[in-house]
Amino acid sequence: MAQQVAMIRSFLSRVRFGLAVVLLAATTGLGACASQEPGEPWDPLEVPNRFMFAINRTIDMLIVRPVAVTYKFWVPEPIQRGVSNVVQNLGEPVTAINEVAQGEPSRAAQTIARFLVNTTIGILGIFDVAKELGMPPTKEDFGQTIGVWAKAPPEDGGPYLVLPLLGPSNARDAVGLLVDYVIDPFRILTWQLDVEYLMYARTGVTVVDARSRTLQALDDIEKNSLDYYSALRSAYTQKRAADIRQKGAPQSASIALVASGRPELGFAR
Amino acid sequence: MATFRRWVVTCVMATAATLLAAAGAAAQDAAQVVERMASQVLATVKTGASDSEREQQMTQLFRANFDIAAIGQMVLGRHWNGATPDQRDKFIAAFEKAEIRAYSGRFKNYQGQTLKIGRVSPSPNGASEMVESQLLQPTGQPIRIVWEISRGKVIDIAVEGVSMGMTRRSDFSAYVQRNGLDALIDELQRRGG
Numbered sequence: 001m002a003q004q005v006a007m008i009r010s011f012l013s014r015v016r017f018g019l020a021v022v023l024l025a026a027t028t029g030l031g032a033c034a035s036q037e038p039g040e041p042w043d044p045l046e047v048p049n050r051f052m053f054a055i056n057r058t059i060d061m062l063i064v065r066p067v068a069v070t071y072k073f074w075v076p077e078p079i080q081r082g083v084s085n086v087v088q089n090l091g092e093p094v095t096a097i098n099e100v101a102q103g104e105p106s107r108a109a110q111t112i113a114r115f116l117v118n119t120t121i122g123i124l125g126i127f128d129v130a131k132e133l134g135m136p137p138t139k140e141d142f143g144q145t146i147g148v149w150a151k152a153p154p155e156d157g158g159p160y161l162v163l164p165l166l167g168p169s170n171a172r173d174a175v176g177l178l179v180d181y182v183i184d185p186f187r188i189l190t191w192q193l194d195v196e197y198l199m200y201a202r203t204g205v206t207v208v209d210a211r212s213r214t215l216q217a218l219d220d221i222e223k224n225s226l227d228y229y230s231a232l233r234s235a236y237t238q239k240r241a242a243d244i245r246q247k248g249a250p251q252s253a254s255i256a257l258v259a260s261g262r263p264e265l266g267f268a269r
Numbered sequence: 270m271a272t273f274r275r276w277v278v279t280c281v282m283a284t285a286a287t288l289l290a291a292a293g294a295a296a297q298d299a300a301q302v303v304e305r306m307a308s309q310v311l312a313t314v315k316t317g318a319s320d321s322e323r324e325q326q327m328t329q330l331f332r333a334n335f336d337i338a339a340i341g342q343m344v345l346g347r348h349w350n351g352a353t354p355d356q357r358d359k360f361i362a363a364f365e366k367a368e369i370r371a372y373s374g375r376f377k378n379y380q381g382q383t384l385k386i387g388r389v390s391p392s393p394n395g396a397s398e399m400v401e402s403q404l405l406q407p408t409g410q411p412i413r414i415v416w417e418i419s420r421g422k423v424i425d426i427a428v429e430g431v432s433m434g435m436t437r438r439s440d441f442s443a444y445v446q447r448n449g450l451d452a453l454i455d456e457l458q459r460r461g462g
Contacts, residue, residue: 224371231440235431238435239431242429
């Protein structure tokens with residue numbers, strides 16, 4: 001058993017190293033960005049991206065979406081809200097670190113206050129007590145932090161990437177995901193205490209929660225577009241740029257598509 | 270000389286006042302466009318009309334409040350310049366129908382949402398007004414919607430920072446590059462018809 005765990009661990013570290021190399025190669029091209037048409041995302045890897053997009057879509061269609069649909073329509077609304085609050089609460093430490101990195105200490109302080117209040121009075125984050133006390137939730141990831149400090153406009157996150165399982169991204173946000181993963185105090189704690197299954201459980205719950213909230217928005221884009229890949233690429237790029245520009249303003253509805261802040265859009269629910 | 274200076278000052282102030290008043294009026298008008306449209310849409314969805322009736326009402330609403338020619342031209346991007354007048358007309362007609370069909374579908378499941386109008390500000394290039402609003406939902410977080418209004422009509426909608434016009438342009442551009450403009454028009458006609 002221990003041997004298997006060690007094997008998986010070494011495999012994972014190799015995967016992570018490989019990913020880092022790919023990302024490094026991708027980011028070095030960051031400065032040389034030039035899109036063919038103004039406002040269009042830069043996508044030099046379109047062919048492999050479309051391939052990965054097709055694979056992700058199949059997995060989504062067969063597994064993720066059915067689970068999310070079942071969850072959304074069969075699980076009572078208060079439970080869904082509680083789950084969503086717990087996911088948000090576990091993400092607060094990473095948000096706080098990023099707010100510090102973005103030069104927003106007062107917002108970081110509020111995020112930490114939210115975390116402490118909700119973890120205790122809110123019973124491990126199930127109830128968002130802090131919101132009732134006038135501290136609305138925020139969400140910041142390291143992709144946004146890079147975007148805040150980068151000289152490039154927030155629409156330019158380097159080459160667009162479709163990541164395996166994680167979906168739409170770009171060089172900037174992929175590096176951000178990796179950094180957020182590495183600095184995540186919750187992950188470090190679960191590793192230290194040898195309770196890594198908690199991390200996997202959290203990832204699973206996060207995915208279902210996020211997908212159930214983006215059902216309607218993504219269905220709308222898919223149904224009303226002629227080239228779903230291009231429409232989603234544009235929507236993702238715009239959403240991330242808006243999140244970076246909105247730094248400081250409370251986000252009314254920053255809703256995750258995958259592990260961290262991803263788009264939600266749409267009209268009626 | 271003093272009289273002349275006073276005259277210049279008066280003129281400048283009068284001009285500034287007029288401009289400010291005009292800007293204020295434009296802002297108010299833009300907000301009213303959105304407000305009026307929201308109440309019209311609400312009235313339409315609340316009646317519980319049949320699908321075809323609702324689509325007919327939506328068509329009227331859409332034509333009265335959206336500058337479809339401007340939207341269509343923006344959405345087609347650089348392909349607009351290469352299109353013949355006939356292709357342009359066909360594209361606008363097909364695009365309008367497809368958009369109306371899409372909007373009718375969206376409002377099908379109305380569940381008590383309301384639109385709260387917020388701040389109005391001029392767009393970065395000054396050619397239009399941006400009306401901020403929030404779509405309040407009975408459950409879940411409010412959705413941030415910004416309406417771009419030019420000459421009393423909607424020319425773009427941004428939902429949570431995502432411009433529908435820009436998304437559509439990426440979408441259509443990719444389709445035209447792969448299949449050509451005529452194929453795009455055919456596909457839109459098929460979807461709207």
